[in-house]
Amino acid sequence: MSKLLIIGGGNMGFAIAKGIADKNFLSKKDILFIEKSSDRVKFLKKAKFNVFKDYTDLDFKRIDIVIIAVKPKDIEELLKALSKTLNKKISKKTLILSIAAGVKINKLSRTLKDSPIGRVMPNTPCQIGEGINVLTFNKKTTKKQKQITKMIFSSIGEVLELDESKFDLVTALSGSGPAYFAYLIESLVKSGVKLGLDERTSYILSLMTGLGTTRMLKEIKDLSPKRLREMVTSPNGTTHAAITTLQKYNFEDVIFKAIMAATDRSIEMGRVG
Numbered sequence: 001m002s003k004l005l006i007i008g009g010g011n012m013g014f015a016i017a018k019g020i021a022d023k024n025f026l027s028k029k030d031i032l033f034i035e036k037s038s039d040r041v042k043f044l045k046k047a048k049f050n051v052f053k054d055y056t057d058l059d060f061k062r063i064d065i066v067i068i069a070v071k072p073k074d075i076e077e078l079l080k081a082l083s084k085t086l087n088k089k090i091s092k093k094t095l096i097l098s099i100a101a102g103v104k105i106n107k108l109s110r111t112l113k114d115s116p117i118g119r120v121m122p123n124t125p126c127q128i129g130e131g132i133n134v135l136t137f138n139k140k141t142t143k144k145q146k147q148i149t150k151m152i153f154s155s156i157g158e159v160l161e162l163d164e165s166k167f168d169l170v171t172a173l174s175g176s177g178p179a180y181f182a183y184l185i186e187s188l189v190k191s192g193v194k195l196g197l198d199e200r201t202s203y204i205l206s207l208m209t210g211l212g213t214t215r216m217l218k219e220i221k222d223l224s225p226k227r228l229r230e231m232v233t234s235p236n237g238t239t240h241a242a243i244t245t246l247q248k249y250n251f252e253d254v255i256f257k258a259i260m261a262a263t264d265r266s267i268e269m270g271r272v273g
């Protein structure tokens with residue numbers, strides 16, 4: 001790969017660029033940005049990336065991959081600009097990757113007709129290199145381009161390739177997922193405070209329990225969440241009292257309904273685009 005262009009240098013665009021540069025997959029001079037916000041331009045320049053305010057300033061000949069990292073609400077305007085400017089300048093072999101939530105490959109290919117296109121669903125922990133990225137590609141994407149995409153996104157977390165038909169569910173599970181875990185921690189902290197702890201103590205107890213549990217599950221081979229739960233739950237003990245209370249109030253069913261609601265909402269939002 002010789003040069004990468006990222007359109008939109010916000011939180012996620014920057015996280016990807018930083019991940020790639022930190023892992024030495026590309027040097028900073030080969031990572032180009034197009035960014036609209038002047039504050040972000042300053043920030044990206046300070047981090048030693050090449051930033052352009054306009055497509056016309058760019059030499060597209062050597063760009064192999066373009067990553068679209070603007071908000072879904074800005075996609076329409078961006079596609080208009082792409083069809084006017086980029087389409088003529090960019091080689092039909094250039095891989096276009098979009099991380100915009102809910103924007104389907106079909107929608108992108110209406111503008112970028114003959115291009116290889118990939119869609120990626122990252123999540124917020126990608127910003128610290130601990131995310132999960134789900135990838136999908138259209139038929140024009142080559143095996144090598146898929147490999148490079150996997151390499152790029154492995155610099156900010158784990159990578160998984162799935163059919164695009166699963167993307168609404170992926171959005172509901174891992175895309176929105178950090179909010180569910182944060183909500184659980186928030187609720188644990190509040191419970192601790194209501195029952196007599198100061199907020200800081202309750203927070204560190206809840207946070208480290210979440211971190212330790214997920215790390216154990218990740219690092220100890222063959223340890224399933226169910227097995228870990230059973231290991232902690234002795235008959236008639238304290239954990240048993242909490243778990244039976246969660247079961248009495250249909251914890252699993254509440255979670256299932258929440259994931260279903262998020263999936264339905266993703267499908268609904270996709271219909272608009």
Ligand SMILES: NC(=O)c1ccc[n+]([C@@H]2O[C@H](COP(=O)([O-])OP(=O)(O)OC[C@H]3O[C@@H](n4cnc5c(N)ncnc54)[C@H](OP(=O)(O)O)[C@@H]3O)[C@@H](O)[C@H]2O)c1
Pocket residue numbers: 007008009010011012013034035036037038040069070071072074077078099100101121122123124125175
């Ligand atoms: N953040 C996450 O954790 C996360 C997780 C999963 C997926 N995503 C997806 O990642 C994408 C980016 O999210 P983000 O959180 O990084 O957003 P962000 O911080 O708002 O960054 C987007 C940046 O792109 C700029 N921009 C907008 N239109 C542009 C254009 N036509 N040309 C050049 N720059 C343009 C914006 O400038 P202005 O502010 O001036 O408009 C902003 O600085 C979204 O589509 C989102 O769905 C994000």
